[in-house]
Amino acid sequence: MRMAFINKLCQLAKEDERIFLLTGDLGFSVLEQFKEAFPKRFINAGVAEANMIGVAAGLSLSGKVVFVYSIIPFVTMRCYEQVRNDLCQQNLDVKIIGVGGGLSYGTAGPTHHAIEDIAIMRALPNMTVVCPGDPIETEFAVEQAVSYEGPIYIRLGKGNEPNVHETIPEFKIGKGIILKNGNDLNILATGNMLENAKIVADRLEKEGINASVISMHTIKPLDVDLIKDLAYSGEPMFTIEEHSIIGGLGSAVANILAESNSRVIFKRIALPDAYIKNVGDQEYLRYLNSLSIEKIMNKILKEINNQPDDKASRRGSIS
Amino acid sequence: MSNVNDSLVEISKNIRKNILKMVTVSKSSHVGSALSIVEILVTLYFKILNIDPSNPKKEDRDRFILSKGHGCSALYAVLALKNFFPEEILESYGTNGGTLLGHATKEIVPGVEVSTGSLGHGLSIGAGIAFAGKHDHSKYRVFVLLSDGECDEGSVWEAAMFAAHHKLDNLIAIIDYNKLQAFGRTEEVNNLEPLIDKWKSFGWMVQEIDGHNFSQIIKVFEKIPFKENKPGIIIAHTVKGKGISFMENQLVWHYKSPSKEEMDLALKELSLYEDGVY
Numbered sequence: 001m002r003m004a005f006i007n008k009l010c011q012l013a014k015e016d017e018r019i020f021l022l023t024g025d026l027g028f029s030v031l032e033q034f035k036e037a038f039p040k041r042f043i044n045a046g047v048a049e050a051n052m053i054g055v056a057a058g059l060s061l062s063g064k065v066v067f068v069y070s071i072i073p074f075v076t077m078r079c080y081e082q083v084r085n086d087l088c089q090q091n092l093d094v095k096i097i098g099v100g101g102g103l104s105y106g107t108a109g110p111t112h113h114a115i116e117d118i119a120i121m122r123a124l125p126n127m128t129v130v131c132p133g134d135p136i137e138t139e140f141a142v143e144q145a146v147s148y149e150g151p152i153y154i155r156l157g158k159g160n161e162p163n164v165h166e167t168i169p170e171f172k173i174g175k176g177i178i179l180k181n182g183n184d185l186n187i188l189a190t191g192n193m194l195e196n197a198k199i200v201a202d203r204l205e206k207e208g209i210n211a212s213v214i215s216m217h218t219i220k221p222l223d224v225d226l227i228k229d230l231a232y233s234g235e236p237m238f239t240i241e242e243h244s245i246i247g248g249l250g251s252a253v254a255n256i257l258a259e260s261n262s263r264v265i266f267k268r269i270a271l272p273d274a275y276i277k278n279v280g281d282q283e284y285l286r287y288l289n290s291l292s293i294e295k296i297m298n299k300i301l302k303e304i305n306n307q308p309d310d311k312a313s314r315r316g317s318i319s
Numbered sequence: 320m321s322n323v324n325d326s327l328v329e330i331s332k333n334i335r336k337n338i339l340k341m342v343t344v345s346k347s348s349h350v351g352s353a354l355s356i357v358e359i360l361v362t363l364y365f366k367i368l369n370i371d372p373s374n375p376k377k378e379d380r381d382r383f384i385l386s387k388g389h390g391c392s393a394l395y396a397v398l399a400l401k402n403f404f405p406e407e408i409l410e411s412y413g414t415n416g417g418t419l420l421g422h423a424t425k426e427i428v429p430g431v432e433v434s435t436g437s438l439g440h441g442l443s444i445g446a447g448i449a450f451a452g453k454h455d456h457s458k459y460r461v462f463v464l465l466s467d468g469e470c471d472e473g474s475v476w477e478a479a480m481f482a483a484h485h486k487l488d489n490l491i492a493i494i495d496y497n498k499l500q501a502f503g504r505t506e507e508v509n510n511l512e513p514l515i516d517k518w519k520s521f522g523w524m525v526q527e528i529d530g531h532n533f534s535q536i537i538k539v540f541e542k543i544p545f546k547e548n549k550p551g552i553i554i555a556h557t558v559k560g561k562g563i564s565f566m567e568n569q570l571v572w573h574y575k576s577p578s579k580e581e582m583d584l585a586l587k588e589l590s591l592y593e594d595g596v597y
Contacts, residue, residue, distance in 0.1 A: 040454060046484075051443040051477035058447020061433065062455070081437060082474070086444060090425060090434050 001156040001192075002030045002099055004135035008142045009067060010034050013041065016146065020059055024049045024070035026099075031069065049074050053082035053094070060092040065146055071105065072098035072114035072155065076121060087151040088126045095145045096153045101131065101191045102242025102271070103289075104158035106282040110275040114155070118190075119247020121153040122220040129220040130173055131155040131241075131249075133194030134164040137217050140171035148173055157192035164194045169215075176223040182210030185236040185304060188227075190216045190249040193240045193291065200296050209304070222252050231262035236304055238267050242291060245270040267303055269296055323366070324533040330400065331361045332589055335562050337396035337409055339589075343582040345413025347421050351560040351572035353393035355497040355530070356464060359555060360397045362536040363462060372402045375429040379459050382448055384433045386441020387466035387495060388422035395419055395428070403430035439472025441465065442492060446482045449490040449550075460543060464493045468500030471509045476521065479550075483522030488544040492523075492552040495530065497559040499570050515554060523552045530555030563588055 010033050013019040020041045021034050035042040045052035049070060056066040068075060075098050076083065087094045098117060105112035122129045130145075130152060132138040138156060145152045152173075169177045176188070180201050189197035194215050201211040214230070216223065216239075230237060237257075239250040250268030257266055271289050278288055286292050290299065334357050342350040364370070368381040385394050392412060399406045408428065411417030418427060422436030433444050445463040452459050469475060482490050496514070498505050505511050518525050524545035528535040536555075545551040559573070560566030563585040577585060 043450070043485075045481060046477075048474075048477035048481065050439070050474040051446070051481050054440055054443020054474065054478065055447035055450065055481065057433075058444040058449070059451050060447075061444070062448050062451030064451060082440060082443070085434065085437050086440055 001132060001135055001138045001161050002159055004138040005097060005142055005156060006030055006034060008139040010037055012143060012146055013038050018063060018065045019146065020064045020066045022052050022056055022066060022068045024052050024074055026070050049079040050082050053079045054086055056094045057086035057090065057092055060094050066094045067097055068094060069097045071100045071112060072117050073111065076117045080120065084124055088124045091126045091150045094151050097156060098153065099156050099158055101155045101157050103276065103282045103285045106280055106285050110277060113276060115244045115271050116247065117155060118219055118243050122252065126150050127220065128152040128173065130218050131191030132217050133189065133191060133215045134161055136163050136165045136168065137171055137215065141173065144173050155191055161192055162195060164198050174218045174221045174223060176226045177215040178212060179215055180213040182212045183235065184210045185238065186212045186214060186230045187238050187240060188214045188216045188249065188253060189240045190219060191242060193242050196291065196293050196296060197240050199293050200300065203297060216249055219249055219252055224256055227253055227256045228260055231257055231260055231264045234264060236265035236307065238269055238300055240269045240296060243270055244273055246273050265303065265307055269299055327361050327365060327533050330365060331357045333400060334361060334393060334396045335589055336586060338392045339577060339582050339585050341392045341409055341412040343577045343579065346576045347413040348574045348576065349389040350576065351566055352387065352390040352466065354561045354563065354566065355557040355559050356390050356393050356495050358531045358533060358536060359464065359493060360393055362533060362540065364397045364401050366537060367540045375403060379457055381459050382432050382461045384435065384441040384445050384463045385423045386435055386463050387438065387469055388435030391423040394423055398428065398430040404428045438466065438469040439474040442475055442478035445490055446478050446487060449487040450485060452489050453487065460489045460491060462491050462493065464495060467494055467496045467498060467505050467511060470494065470511055479518065479521040479523065482550040486548040487550045488548055490550045491543055494552065494554050495557050496554055497557040499559045499568065499573065501573055518552050522549065524549045525552050525554060527554045530557035531561055
């Protein structure tokens with residue numbers, strides 16, 4: 001996703017001289033092409049994220065469209081009050097690119113894991129929160145961010161995420177994408193969990209269960225209409241995210257369902273409310289924390305097998 | 320004193336009167352912090368800044384950022400007297416349903432460039448604006464007024480490094496060095512000294528002045544840039560609560576709002592300063 005981001009940004013910056021890129025001294029082997037092509041619009045602000053966000057605000061107040069890049073905890077939490085006051089309160093066109101969503105930085109440990117970022121960023125007024133599901137969505141998100149008003153947080157994975165979309169999707173910030181249509185259950189995934197969600201749905205299909213897969217790439221503003229439509233189908237709904245069980249996609253969807261008169265079966269699949277100190281790479285840590293393909297499968301099967309097939313009674317009314 | 324300075328003294332007296340009325344009516348804090356920056360603001364807005372109240376967003380305007388946003392009653396009073404907005408609006412400062420908040424907020428009235436209120440933000444934003452000015456080959460200058468207590472914030476020193484590294488000689492910081500912060504004297508809370516050496520070692524050109532002396536304030540602003548390729552900082556020695564004898568150098572006036580009687584007493588004191596000497 002990082003390469004998709006920088007390739008797209010370089011392409012955009014050729015046409016749009018307002019585009020600046022700031023980094024908190026990270027991005028080795030990723031950001032070089034921007035630095036070389038647009039040296040005057042590239043700033044390595046050093047390991048000083050609070051100042052970097054303030055500088056980004058100043059550039060934005062001077063008519064620039066500013067992308068700010070770093071590993072997620074440093075570019076969201078270290079400078080949270082600058083993001084809140086300088087960017088959100090003044091509604092400035094600064095686009096925060098966070099790398100390392102969830103457990104991407106596996107062995108680096110909990111300082112580098114990003115498990116609370118969606119929760120804190122979506123709490124900010126004026127902030128838009130986008131978690132692209134693959135490199136294709138990343139390119140769209142970056143492109144649309146340029147003309148999208150106000151601050152945006154774009155949560156990327158790291159490297160090597162595959163394209164999940166088989167065809168070019170219709171991507172619009174704030175609108176979920178249905179990748180696969182089924183009529184037995186709905187899987188809503190965000191960010192780098194889209195891949196596993198798709199694989200799980202493909203495997204369920206082999207067992208005769210047809211699941212829909214929806215990319216909920218935008219957590220804020222949430223596609224409330226889509227969620228209500230899915231709830232109204234009466235089919236069990238699952239959210240999957242590489243983020244704490246508190247405050248992410250699952251919480252956001254739960255809020256909608258709780259007020260929607262729907263009685264649909266709903267389960268959140270997410271990381272526990274805990275810092276993960278086990279040593280291991282992303283795949284291993286996903287396995288330990290219920291986010292591997294097999295564990296997601298088992299969780300979904302267990303839930304739907306325990307429920308009577310009574311779809312009609314679970315239909316809610318759209319409200 | 321020259322005639323110019325006489326008129327600045329007269330303006331400052333007006334500003335102080337408005338500040339006192341504003342904080343008394345709204346029962347708000349920070350009167351001491353507003354009174355200490357009056358001469359600096361008056362000099363900037365009436366003598367130094369390239370600004371046009373009838374066109375507050377003109378591209379090449381000088382920018383002023385009140386990083387110590389809690390001193391905003393002084394800024395609002397100056398902006399009103401400078402005709403950025405009608406003076407009557409000052410009456411709504413900090414009142415229910417009013418217009419002006421207790422920290423500088425940019426959307427509310429024209430002339431406020433940046434919203435502030437939390438310390439340690441303004442210098443970074445000013446550095447960003449200064450960087451953009453250099454990039455765009457614009458001639459504008461960026462002035463950022465900080466409090467002394469604000470220098471406790473690490474982000475101030477992040478910004479200090481950044482501005483020096485990028486040779487932002489269009490950026491001028493001013494420290495309102497009244498030596499009283501929120502809960503004590505700066506030397507007791509978190510000693511800033513040697514403050515001049517600190518800024519010098521961070522790569523800034525430092526000037527030291529009496530922040531209530533118009534001749535010194537004007538002279539130092541007219542020297543900008545102090546040195547090519549270096550950001551400049553003015554350490555302005557000031558007195559918290561300046562101009563009102565019973566408020567001067569008293570920590571309590573960081574918080575307390577004057578009673579009606581105290582306001583009358585203060586206004587009376589101001590009217591006695593016909594010769595401009597406090």
